[in-house]
Every structure is written in C-alpha cells, then in structure tokens.
Amino acid sequence: MTAIQVENLVKIYGSLRAVDGISFEVAKGEVFGMLGPNGAGKSTTTEMIEGLRKPDAGNIHVLGHDVLKNIEPIKQRIGIQLQTTSLFQKLTTRELVKLFASFFKNTLPIDEVIGLVNLEEKVNTASKDLSGGQRQRLAVAIALINDPDIIFLDEPTTGLDPQARRSMWDVVSNLQKRGKTVFLTTHYMEEAERLCDRVAVVDHGKIIALGKPQTLIHDNFHETALEFSDDERLPEQLLTSLPAVERVQNEDGITTLYSTGVARTTNALMALVEQQQTELRGFTIRAATLEDVFLKLTGRRIRD
Amino acid sequence: MFVQLYLSQWREFSRDRMALFFTILFPLIFISIFGLLYSGGSKFDEKVGIVLEDQGPIGPQIASAIEGLTKTPDGQDPDENVFSDMKFSRGTANELEAQLQNGDLQALVIIPAGLSDSITSGQSASVTVKVDQTSQVFAPFFQGVVDNIIASVDQNITQSKPMLTMQVQSVLSSQIRGIDLLIPGILAMSIMQLGLFATAQPMIAMRTQGVLKRFNATPLPRWMLLISYVAMRLTIGLLQTIIIIAVGKLMFDVAILGNIFVLIGWLLLSILMFIAIGFFVAAIAKTEESGNAITQLINFPMLFLSGVFFPVTGLPDWLQVVVKAFPLTYTVDALKQVMINAPPISTPLVNLLVQAAWLIVMTVLSIRFFKWEAR
C-alpha cells in the first residue's frame, strides 16, 4: 500500500512556480528522499504533504486520506520535523517533548524519544541554550513522540557535525527497521545515497530524476569520474580529445572528466599536464555519485 | 493538553526576567515611589463660602458641622486631618456667588431658607453645593464630606426616612490621599500593559518565529491553544492586581471602599478587554517591529490621557472627545468609582457597556483578521 501519493502538485508564489507539477508515490516502509539545491521546492512540497501549506493545484493522499479535505486523522499518525523549528525558548528539552506528547493520543515514553536522538545529557537545558545541532535533534525527537507511521524530516542533518549526522542516519535506519515510512529532504547526496530507497532529484520545482540512487547513477553513468582543479585551465578541447573521455564538466574551477577507461585517460592526462607544464591540484578518481547525476542534468552542482 | 500548554506558558513567562519585571515589579516600584511621595497627603487649603438662609435650628447645625472640619478630634494627629488648613467664610448668596465666579472661593454651600420648616413638617429639602470644577481633587472630596455631614444631621433629626439631600451627590472618605487616587490608575495601567505587552507581543513572536506553525503540525486544536493563552494572561492579570492591591494595602493602607466582588468583576472585564485588544494588535501586526510600534502607539496616549495620573476632566474639550474613545478611560473611571467612590465621569452602566463593546468588537475583529502563518 502507498503511504504518500502526490499528483501534479503545484505551488505558485507571485510569478514563481516554486513547485511545478510534481508527482510521485511513496510505499509504506520506504525511505524516500528529495534531493535538490536551495530553493528547489523541497520544503514547499514537504509542507504541502504535511497539510501546512495549501497547493494551488494537485492531489495529495497520505495513508489513504485526502490531505486537502481531511487532515485531522492524518495528524495523529505523522511526525513532522520542520526545516526550522522554533519552540518556547525557556522550556527545557524534557518539558518541550512532554508538551508535544500531550497533543497526541498515543505516545512513546518521553525518555525513550530523547534517548533516540542522544539528548539525554540535555534534558534539563532550555531550548535557547541548545546548540543548533542539538536543537535540530530535539526537533526530530518531537517528530517521533507520537510513534508516527510516517516521519517527515526536512533537512534533518543540516548543521550537524559528522558524528551527529551519522547518529541521525542510525535513527533513520532504525525507523525503517521498525517498518516506518520516512520522507526526508536533503542536499547531501551522500546522505541520499546512503539512506534512501528512492530519491527524487528536484530542481526549479520539478522532478528531474526519480529512482533508486544506484539506478540513477548507473542509468546516467557507465563512466568513472576523474576530478581535479587546475589553475591554468587546460584547454577543454584537449581534455575532450583524451582517450576514453566521454564528457567534460567544468564547474566552480573543478574539472570533471567522465571516463570509460580510467588507466588510459589518466596516463594521457598526466602526459598532457607534463606537456603543458602545469600542475593539477586535488586529483581524485571516484565512482559517479548523485552529485554527478545532478551536474549532468542541470549543468550545476547541488551545493553552491 | 490544556494543563501542559498552560504550564508551558507559565514557565516561559516566569523564566523571562523582562516580562516579570514589567508585569510585577514595575507597577510595584511605581506604587512605592508615588506612595512615598503622596502618602503624607497634600492638605486642602481651599476657601469655602457658606450661605445660611435657614432661620430654623437645622441650618446652623449643618453650617457649623461643615466649619468644624478644620478641627481635629482629640487624640488625632492634626497632620492627618486633610481639612485642617481650609478657610470658611459666611455671607449672602449674591456676594459669595460672585467670589466663587472670580475664583476667590473654591466651593459654596447654600442652605436655603425654610429648610428647617420643611423638614419638621415632614417634607424633604436639599442643600446645594457648588464646587469649582477646576479643583479636581478637592471637588469630589468636599462634595463627599458635605454629603456625609448632611446625612448624619438628617439621621439625628428624622430617625426613619431621610429628608435632607444634597444636590451634588458623591461620597468620599475624608482620609483619601494621593496614593489612594493613584492605585486604581496603576491597576488600570498594568492591566492595559498586560494586554499590550504580555498578550500581543508573545503572540506575534510565536507566529513570526514559527511556533504557531509547529503547533499547527500537531493535532492540537487552535481553540485549545487560544483558550490556554487567554487563561494564562488572565492568571497573570489577576496575580498582578492582587499584588498591587495587597502591597498598596500593606504598605500604604490604601482605601478599597466599594464591594470587593464588584471590584473583581470590573478587573476581570477590563483584563479580558485588554487581552482582546492585544489579540487585535497581534492580528494586524505582521512583524514584531510593527507590533512594537502599534503597541507603543496605543500605550502612550492612553497612559497619559486616560486618567491614570491626572483626571480626565482637566483636559481641554477637544482632547476630552478623544479621550472618551479610549477604553482605558472607562477602566480607570470604573476602578476609581468602586475603589474610592470617586465622582463618576461615566455611569457604571456606561463603563460596563463601553468596555463590553470594546471586548466584543476587538474579539470579532481579531478572529476576522488573525493570521496563523507568518507569510
């Protein structure tokens, strides 16, 4: 059964089509991600599904209920973490979780939820005294308090340090193990690749690619990426004519060669560098990622 | 749900030093300062004329009772008799009336001819008191005192039904001091500021910062949030008034002459009214800054013109028209009436109706214009 079903969603702000005809389905138990740059329309889409913003066109069903007609029965069964959550400033972590617990019929124990996001040490700290990352985790704890069937996480790891990010990934993985559906947005492709069963890559309010991360990568690339930055800027036609090079991208001073034969391309590239008497900095060879998919489809990087 | 919401707001409020300062401490500091300034009590040194036309026994009795105000009863500190510096003079109606006109006298008591006869033959009669209305503090005092005297004289003569009346009606304690006059004003002021600062601003902040949005994402019904919000403000308001009255009573022994339940009724009405006004401000203000500006725009004129610090009747006519539109004017008036029996500016019914009207209109407009989301 589908957890979320979205058809032709449109949201217009003035002359901006912030969400421009988005459709997708999320199955129960799936971790579904929306990946896209700033202003792509991720939050707008998410909040329309949550019933917090009214779409200008389109249909949304969550757990079989029409969000636009009757949101109330859904609210008990979903958990929401907004991109920016602001709460009573002077209440402590525990007090806030307890407050939100009182809004729901079925809840998990307060301390269990706080434990899930590793905030045990901060239970008695006022929310204004929490660090940005801790506040983010508190927001996630509150999203989990009603043991929801679907959890919406809008950029849950933005602002977290690497360790906290990894523990947030564990939280998401555990939710999935317990059969929960997770809808998350992110602009970290690594996060999307790691966590999501499927991702929708969005840009300018449109889905430009949708599928399993590995499928998306393989569909777009059978090449390996060679990446470097060179100060002198090697002439592009020379790079393109290197053996086994399929495509060349240059973005923000970083040149990426997509090659079908890493050894041949590397050898030829080194010879070229020698011959041009220049130097390469940060030379790396890596498998293609969602970032490359995005770059290929839009000509831009996700994070600018 | 309600309890948690209420508790949360209480914690948020009680942990906010600024809010605590403005709602609790500020009025107290105010009372203390003014209390110390005024509690010694300024004495009256007004001149009063008495026209005694009555030939019978009752008229002179009244006249000398009024003149006796300057005498301090044995065992009482003359400093505590606010009337001890007053001057009295007698004369004919014509000459004294002229003196009242040109300001040599501040009040005139006319005891008409045939007053004793009327009373003894079982008819009612009245004493006329003319008071220079520019002496704002003195006028009500004096009227009240004369009324008391007449009532007691009357009771001595006619045991059963009262016969003697005074034309200007009003009763005041002869012990009223500046601080007694000020307390109702301070109460009204803090109630207004509760509505403006403690109701409007946190609500606007909750909206602009996205707290309301976060609540919207839960099953919490909006009416529940609003009810707990109002209940919380009502609590603060009552707490505030209790503290002010208690401190006034304990430190300066201020007067509460009227019925305490009537007083509580007025307090509740005006607290609700200002909460509604606060909600209206929250409804029309988009940002915290504009909320601030609107709040101050309402706060200052009302604070200084509605009778908190000096009586409304002293203002120029055109300004009085404006002041009549201020809700605070009616709050101050109602509280002064019930606490110190001050001479009414409006009747209690008018005070009730005007404040109720403000309450209803503001509530309706707030519901109409309130936005739950920032943009």
Ligand SMILES: Nc1ncnc2c1ncn2[C@@H]1O[C@H](COP(=O)(O)OP(=O)(O)OP(=O)(O)O)[C@@H](O)[C@H]1O
């Ligand atoms: N309430 C609003 N009024 C006007 N424009 C808006 C509003 N909300 C969003 N937008 C615009 O719609 C576009 C999409 O915004 P949205 O917040 O959905 O992006 P996003 O993908 O979540 O970006 P980010 O990664 O920065 O969170 C942006 O250009 C934004 O400026």
Ligand SMILES: [Mg+2]
């Ligand atoms: Mg966003």
